[in-house]
Amino acid sequence: GERASHQGLIRFLRVYNKVLQPNQVHAAASRLGFGFSSEPCPPGLYGPYEGLQPCFPCPPGTFAAGMKSERCLPCANNSFAPSPGSQQCLLCPVGLATAREGSASCTDDACALGRAACSVDARCVWGNGTATCECLRGYVGEGLVCRAECGDGLRVGGEACDDGNTLSGDGCSSICEVESGFECRMVGDQSSCSCALGHQACCVASYSFCLRNSKELASTRDACYRNFSHCSLIPDVKRSPSPDASVYSLQGLRQEGPCNAEEEAACRRLEATCEAGADCLLLYARCLKAVSCSAV
Incomplete structure (x- = not known):
């Protein structure tokens, strides 16, 4: 009966010092009942329990050299097993090698x-x-x-930040270090830096950045000047930021009235001839804000 077959299986497995759980014993007995052989797995094959088939061929890159193998062993470095069911591994030909243990082929x-x-x-x-x-x-x-590569917009390696340019003054310096008074966070692979100095100091820093980098920022220069040509929280309305982030007087400019055509043309010429000079840039910026460019 079923009980006798279980007992016979247990006696058989004890020969190999194999301890099974009750459910494993039941499964093994069921396999015997379906006609599976109780002989050990031959070389090149392995089985989940010693002395009980079905047995499975070792995958490529592994081998089983002896009988009763429960698992296959990987081929050593510089040897390989190209086919399933290998009983031994082959040495790589001269000039070839394997990249790791358990290889199915050799390579150069x-x-x-x-x-x-x-x-x-x-x-x-x-x-x-x-x-x-x-x-x-x-x-x-x-x-x-x-x-x-600093300035490519990808923060990698030892870069503390990378905002896609090599301009200093915008929070991420020309050597991709976070500048004092700024905070940088990652948006995807790129850094987004913001001023943490407070509104007035950040306004000065932003305008100074535009002044220092006017040539590199040619496409956005006008927008920079419109936004930052005067920082509203500076107490003296006749003071404005300089390229080095200091604040100095603008007493030579009036604030009332729009520029006329002649003054506008003069301002445009001013931009073309002395755009790197702080005073010229400030005058041009005031024109963009539609205030008088004439001296008091």
Whole structure:
């Protein structure tokens, strides 16, 4: 009966010092009842319990050399097993090797074998029998040595920030360090920096940034000046920021009345001829705000 077959199976398994849970004993007995053989698995195959089939072929890259194998062993480095059910591993031919234990084939791929001297910040590409090192996104270099590219908008490596430019004064410096008085946070891969100095000081810092970088910011210069040509919380209405973030007097300018055509043309000429000078830029900025450019 069923009880007798269980007992017989238990006696058989004890020969191999195998301890099974009750549900495993029941499953094993059921397999015997379906006609499975109780002989050990032959070399190249393995089974979940010693002395009980069905047995399974070892996957490629592994082998089972003896009888009664419960598991397959991985091939050692520089040896391989190309087919299922291997009883032993084969040595790689001269000039070839394996990238790791448990390989199903040998290769001459220097990238896979770790023989290319690529930077840790590069990827190895194998093609036409040659290994090429390519710096990862956000890095520049020849591949053997890669460095983070400050100003590309990707914060990588040792960069504290990267806002997509190499201009100082906007929170992330020209060498990708967070500037004093600013806070930077990550938005995707790129840094977004904001002033933490308070409204008035931030206004001065923003306008000074526009003045210092007028040539690089040519496409947005007008907008910068319209927004920051005068910081409203500075007590003296005749004072405005300078390129070095100091504040100085604008007593030579009136604040009432729009620019006339002649003054507007003069301001445009002023921009073209002395845009790098702080006083000229301030005068031009006042014109953009539709105030008088004439001296008092």
